[in-house]
Amino acid sequence: MVQLSYSQYNTVYNALSLVIASMLAATVFLFLSRSQISTTYKTAVTVSGIVCMIALYHYVRIFNSWEQAYTVLNKNVTATGRPFNDAYRYIDWLLTVPLLVTELILVMNLPGKEGTAKSTRLATYAVLMIVLGFPGEGATATGTRLLWWGLSMIFFLLIQYELFFGLKAAISQQPENARKMVSAARYITVVTWLFYPIVYLFPLIGLSGPTAYVSVQVGYSIADILAKAGFGLFIYVIALRKSQDEAETPGHKQNVVAL
Amino acid sequence: MVQLSYSQYNTVYNALSLVIASMLAATVFLFLSRSQISTTYKTAVTVSGIVCMIALYHYVRIFNSWEQAYTVLNKNVTATGRPFNDAYRYIDWLLTVPLLVTELILVMNLPGKEGTAKSTRLATYAVLMIVLGFPGEGATATGTRLLWWGLSMIFFLLIQYELFFGLKAAISQQPENARKMVSAARYITVVTWLFYPIVYLFPLIGLSGPTAYVSVQVGYSIADILAKAGFGLFIYVIALRKSQDEAETPGHKQNVVAL
Numbered sequence: 177m178v179q180l181s182y183s184q185y186n187t188v189y190n191a192l193s194l195v196i197a198s199m200l201a202a203t204v205f206l207f208l209s210r211s212q213i214s215t216t217y218k219t220a221v222t223v224s225g226i227v228c229m230i231a232l233y234h235y236v237r238i239f240n241s242w243e244q245a246y247t248v249l250n251k252n253v254t255a256t257g258r259p260f261n262d263a264y265r266y267i268d269w270l271l272t273v274p275l276l277v278t279e280l281i282l283v284m285n286l287p288g289k290e291g292t293a294k295s296t297r298l299a300t301y302a303v304l305m306i307v308l309g310f311p312g313e314g315a316t317a318t319g320t321r322l323l324w325w326g327l328s329m330i331f332f333l334l335i336q337y338e339l340f341f342g343l344k345a346a347i348s349q350q351p352e353n354a355r356k357m358v359s360a361a362r363y364i365t366v367v368t369w370l371f372y373p374i375v376y377l378f379p380l381i382g383l384s385g386p387t388a389y390v391s392v393q394v395g396y397s398i399a400d401i402l403a404k405a406g407f408g409l410f411i412y413v414i415a416l417r418k419s420q421d422e423a424e425t426p427g428h429k430q431n432v433v434a435l
Numbered sequence: 436m437v438q439l440s441y442s443q444y445n446t447v448y449n450a451l452s453l454v455i456a457s458m459l460a461a462t463v464f465l466f467l468s469r470s471q472i473s474t475t476y477k478t479a480v481t482v483s484g485i486v487c488m489i490a491l492y493h494y495v496r497i498f499n500s501w502e503q504a505y506t507v508l509n510k511n512v513t514a515t516g517r518p519f520n521d522a523y524r525y526i527d528w529l530l531t532v533p534l535l536v537t538e539l540i541l542v543m544n545l546p547g548k549e550g551t552a553k554s555t556r557l558a559t560y561a562v563l564m565i566v567l568g569f570p571g572e573g574a575t576a577t578g579t580r581l582l583w584w585g586l587s588m589i590f591f592l593l594i595q596y597e598l599f600f601g602l603k604a605a606i607s608q609q610p611e612n613a614r615k616m617v618s619a620a621r622y623i624t625v626v627t628w629l630f631y632p633i634v635y636l637f638p639l640i641g642l643s644g645p646t647a648y649v650s651v652q653v654g655y656s657i658a659d660i661l662a663k664a665g666f667g668l669f670i671y672v673i674a675l676r677k678s679q680d681e682a683e684t685p686g687h688k689q690n691v692v693a694l
Contacts, residue, residue: 182518190522196532197492202494208466208481212474250516 177245177255178389180208185246185253188390191397192239199232202405206412214422217415224408227272231404234268237261238351262313264315269306272404274299277335278365279411280361285416286346298338305331324360325376332373336366351421357414366408371399436504436514437648444512448648450656451498458491461664461665465671473681476674479541483667486531488537490663493527496520502555521572524655528565531663533558536594538670542677545605557597564590577639584635591632595625610680614685616673623666630658 180188206225213221238261246253246258277298281291305328312324339362350358375395379388439447465484472480497520504519505512536557537580540550564587580600611615634654638647 186518186522187523189520190526193496193523194526194529197489197526200492200531203650204466204488205485208469208484212477248518251518330630374549 177257177260180246180253180368180385180386180390182251182253183376185248185388188393191240191394192235192242195235195397195401196232197238198366198401198405199228199235202228203232204407206295206408209412209416211417212419213415214419215284216285216422217418220279221412221415223275223279223282224400224411227240227275228408230272230275230399231268234264235400238264257317261387263310264309266306266313268400270303273302273306276365276403276407277302277339277410280339280358280365283361283411283414284343284346284350284358285418290346294342298335299337299399301331301338307336309372313376316379321376321380325373329373332369334403335369339365351418351425353421354414354417359412361407361414364404368399368403368407371395375399436516436519437645438514439505439649441510441512442548443645443649444507447501447652448498450653450674451494451501454494454537454656454660455491457660457664458494462491463669465667468671468675472671472674473678474492475544475681476542476677479538480671481675482538482541483670484533486534486663487667488601489530489534490527490659493514493523493539494659497523522569525565525569529562532561532565535624535666536561536598538667539617539624541562542620542670543602543605543609543617544677549605553597553601557594560590560594562626564594568631569612572635575638580635580639584632588632591628597626605616610677610684612680613673614675615690616676620666620669623669624662625668627658627662630654630661634658647649653675663680 203225206221206228210218210225241261241264243260244258245256247256248254256423278295281295281298285291286294307329308324309328310324312321312328315321315324343362347355347359375392378391378395446533462484465480466489469477469484471481500518500520500523504515506515507513537554540554540557544550545553567583567590568587569583571580571587574580574583577657602621606614606618635653639652
């Protein structure tokens with residue numbers, strides 16, 4: 177394990193605890209607030225809460241793993257030799273990233289087959305993006321890390337292409353009180369998701385040893401709060417507005433999953 | 436770690452447990468009572484419960500950290516050398532204080548953009564207030580502690596100014612059966628929040644060593660019960676009254692988040 181100073185150890189420790197508290201708050205808020213959302217958009221909010229709940233579970237595990245990996249005595253931090261399991265992050269993303277793109281498609285309420293086709297395609301890209309990123313995460317060789325980063329980025333870019341060009345027509349059909357927010361949700365996805373490939377490269381851009389190690393942990397923690405809890409609350413507000421629009425517009429139709 | 440007597444150790448120990456019980460009670464009460472509140476004010480009560488739940492999480496962590504920091508045997512209290520993590524308080528405030536001001540704005544049901552603008556401004560001040568307080572908390576030098584206290588207090592005063600002058604017009608538009616309580620909620624904010632900057636200064640006003648240490652822990656604990664559980668219940672009563680007023684007034688309109 178990397179040798180850490182007391183304040184480096186604490187920075188990661190407190191960042192992980194902050195994520196636990198944030199995910200707990202977002203999960204409970206989204207689950208409770210479902211009751212204020214119309215049937216059409218309830219699933220989008222349910223899925224947003226599920227994403228935060230999955231992250232909550234993984235961050236409790238990561239926190240416990242972090243505590244086990246070090247002994248702190250009189251401000252001296254010693255590695256115990258027990259592993260810090262970083263794979264939890266990838267297992268988390270494998271489940272949550274496909275669900276994050278699904279949240280957006282669900283809250284857009286695309287007609288039948290279009291919604292299913294788009295979310296399947298986006299979720300597939302998401303899984304490939306995560307799976308291809310994993311082999312490089314543990315790599316110390318610059319070439320290896322960059323190779324997997326590049327392969328993973330292909331699918332990152334495909335997702336962004338799909339969100340910006342593939343959803344263009346659908347966005348113009350959103351009700352007026354939510355159109356801007358639905359469009360903004362795509363930008364939020366780009367910005368919050370960009371954290372991950374940048375954090376991934378931290379060890380290559382001059383950050384090394386304990387500093388790189390701490391920066392990666394803190395960076396992923398902030399990225400997860402923004403991309404999951406932050407994005408989930410944004411989806412909730414869209415769902416709330418569209419629910420109100422629906423209540424004022426007679427003859428509204430819910431589009432359900434079509435296979 | 437500070438050397439404590441058996442009764443000093445127990446005072447903090449029992450104060451922390453009192454907070455856990457209070458936050459648990461308030462969280463569950465607010466979540467259950469949501470069902471008696473009209474749609475318009477439900478989110479205010481949800482957020483009040485979320486605040487108490489976040490505090491509950493942090494106080495369980497603080498309690499566990501306190502237990503680990505000392506060994507108590509035959510009424511002798513010995514420091515174990517393991518850290519007592521005071522940073523939990525700041526992480527808690529970072530999340531809960533912006534939510535506390537949001538509770539008040541939500542229960543006031545200000546029209547569209549006004550509500551969003553006011554809660555964004557207040558939440559930003561709140562975050563700056565907490566972030567600027569943190570560097571001084573661990574400081575032992577009087578000057579350093581006072582400097583950060585002063586910087587933090589600027590935003591404390593800006594919040595109070597916004598609550599008293601910025602919300603004046605909006606308060607006169609509250610329904611009669613809740614107007615006085617909404618107005619009083621601002622005073623409760625000032626009084627309960629004033630605990631924090633005073634407790635912060637304990638080490639500077641003659642309280643030193645173990646006495647200062649115990650007083651800070653107990654002081655923050657009492658302040659948290661009043662400002663979170665107490666304030667949350669007050670918001671709930673306002674929401675309940677306004678729900679009743681709404682049921683008696685036809686054509687009532689819910690103002691939703693506008694960005």
